Structure formats: C-alpha cells, structure tokens
Amino acid sequence: MDIYSIIKKPIFTEKALNLKEGQNKVVVEVHPEANKVQIKKAFEELFKVKVDKVNVINIKPRVKRVGFYFTKTNKAKKAIITLKPGEKLDLIEGA
Incomplete structure (x- = not known):
C-alpha cells in the first residue's frame, strides 16, 4: 500500500483539537485496511516527525x-x- 493512500485527511473536531493542544496527539482518518505499523511509517515519512504510539x-x-x-x-x-x-x-498549527 502506498504511503499517500494510507493517510487520507486530518480530523478537526473540538475533541481532536483538545488532544492536539493538551497531549500532543494528532487525529487522522486512514485507509480501512491499514495497520498500526503502516500508519506509523507513513506518518513519519510524510510529515518528518517521530511517532511514539498509534491507537486505531x-x-x-x-x-x-x-x-x-x-x-x-x-x-x-x-x-x-x-x-x-x-x-x-x-x-495543523494554523487550523
């Protein structure tokens, strides 16, 4: 699976923005067949950040x-x- 097809779009709800500010977590919609390892690898390659943990x-x-x-x-x-x-x-800082 291509890294560009794994991560679809970020989710900007009130709860997601509170997680971003308070706990340094980002909420995104992903491909339904992607697993945690693929999501972590794709996110690190696309955004050039280090990922600690992925919850699905x-x-x-x-x-x-x-x-x-x-x-x-x-x-x-x-x-x-x-x-x-x-x-x-x-x-996502400006949103």
Whole structure:
C-alpha cells in the first residue's frame, strides 16, 4: 500500500483539537485496511516527525434513512497518533 493512500485527511473536531493542544496527539482518518505499523511509517515519512504510539479506532457503518430508502454510511478508520515529546506538527498549527 502506498504511503499517500494510507493517510487520507486530518480530523478537526473540538475533541481532536483538545488532544492536539493538551497531549500532543494528532487525529487522522486512514485507509480501512491499514495497520498500526503502516500508519506509523507513513506518518513519519510524510510529515518528518517521530511517532511514539498509534491507537486505531474502527468506525462501523451506520444505517441512515434518506426519504423512503435506507442506506449505509461507509466504513472508516481513525488513528490517534501520539508524537514524541518535543515534536511538533506545523501543518495543523494554523487550523
């Protein structure tokens, strides 16, 4: 799997921004089939920072009603990436 297809996008919720400021953690959406080792390697190569730990959360698809029909949302995976002490990610600082 390509490192550019593993990490999809950062997640900017209130909880994610509090984790960034307080505990030096970054929350990103990743490919559903990526594992922790692949996520860590891809994040270190893309952003040139040292990663301490990676936690993964699988998001199950939900059934939603759209008018008369029922559809499912897509399956997703989030990764909470803990950076080593002293490391900073400058790309997300302005958000």
